[in-house]
Amino acid sequence: MTDTTALRVRFAPSPTGDLHVGGARTALFNYLLARRTGGIFILRIEDTDAARNVPGADERIMRDLRWLGIAWDEGAGVGGPHGPYYQTQRLDLYRSAVERLLASGKAYYAFETPEELEAMRARAAACRASLRYPRPARFPDESDVRRARQAGRPVVVRFTAPDEPVTVRDEVMGEVTVAAEELDDFIILKADGMPTYHLANVVDDGAMGVNLVMRGQEFLGQTPRHIALQQALGLPTPRYAHLPLILDMQGRKLSKRDGDVEVHAFRRAGYLPEALVNFIALLGWSPGGGREKMTPAEMVELFSLERIGRTNAKFDREKLLAFNTDALAAADESRLAAAFDDWLGVADNPLTRAGVPAALRPALLRANRGMRTFGDIAQRCGFLFINDDELTLDPDAVAAVLTRDDNAGFRMLQEVLPALESLTEWTAEAIDAQLKSFCAARGVGLGKVAQPLRVAVTGTTVSPAISDTLALLDRERTLNRIRRALAARV
């Protein structure tokens, strides 16, 4: 194919909820292909289902795409020469398409109620067949429409499906032919005057010059309808590339049941967008050669339609977690700081509720190297955001570390307290040195001292390295907490 015109691709979500990882991958692949080929990536909002639209969902989807680093050249939020990019603002276009179809006998009015259609479907199902709408010998005319309206019946427009088989040449799935009998006279204009997805999608792709449609495989079966519509409307048929699906670990269509699947949920949990993007890029695509870790720029460089697979992929959170751990470890200081700030702005946990002073952030990040998500910081450092007199010691931790062996832990606390009190330079390094010399002098392992201290100042057995834990907490609060623990000893 030696097409010299630039590729025009699009991502066309309906604003019915947050962007989930499946949609994010579709958007990503379209974006990568556009960047790779010097094409244009369009974002169009398909909001023709008034009942399902969620106010603000469009903005949230855009917010999530931006966070992922997926930028669009034309579309909602940025404008462009083919706008507006919200389908509810393009209704005239669909109506005139319907008019043309009606005028040329390629579409006709129908008046059944949902209940009647349901009954027809039930009858068809009884004969173990799916319903094909019975096309009338004579198409209703305007006077029939008037009568139907007066009778309070719904008025829809149906497309006259072709009586020839339709072949989709899909660039991922190959050639797929659907027999004419499989095509039925589907609705293109709903009773509320809104176009259905099929019509609006085809009309807009035509109007926006979209010449390659890349979307989820669940649409493959609909594509013959779209091609038939394009032909009836005199529109060119774009290239198609249907992506394999992303399933949950049970092998079912990804849903909320399997845990959070929204991009925003991962942002709030403390994932890095580059890790998420890298991970979802590998669901259904592979650069080959065992290559996995890539920067966005490398993905653009390596991406190609030919390397998209055909088998559905399961969404493995464990592997994503591993990617995030690695990305966090690989991020340089400024990147990490920026991502942490971002996370503090969107997450909701004891840390963010307390408000983390900017001055404390670098130390927090340093003390938590090896974390898997930013969420780990909240788990490991919550003790910093509790008042000394409100800190409660976990009974299990006390039993295991302080009272056990005839209060060995408490006694150790008693002994190490003076060593800490005498320390004036309160840095992790100084604390570390002091604790080590204390241990060396007594001939005990650091663990024997660290755990009692950890329980006394955090109330738990888990926190950053003991020197970091104490340094983070500050001298006065550390000593105060040790004294309180000792005083509380029965």
Place this chain on the structure above:
RNA sequence: GGCCCCAUCGUCUAGAGGCCUAGGACACCGGCUUUUCACGCCGGCAACGCGGGUUCGAAUCCCGCUGGGGUCACCA
């Protein structure tokens, strides 16, 4: 159920007839490191769904079976 798509370790995948005693990553198991949890390091386990062909030779090509998924809306 009709139609369509798919089929390599538990998972994501590499593999485009001999390079495969099938490679990598995650998970898992074992060990090391260690001040807790993580992190890190080393090692190990683990797959071509089944049956027929084609071929000197098949994970790679063809057919059937089985299994999985999608779709059959006035949702997209």
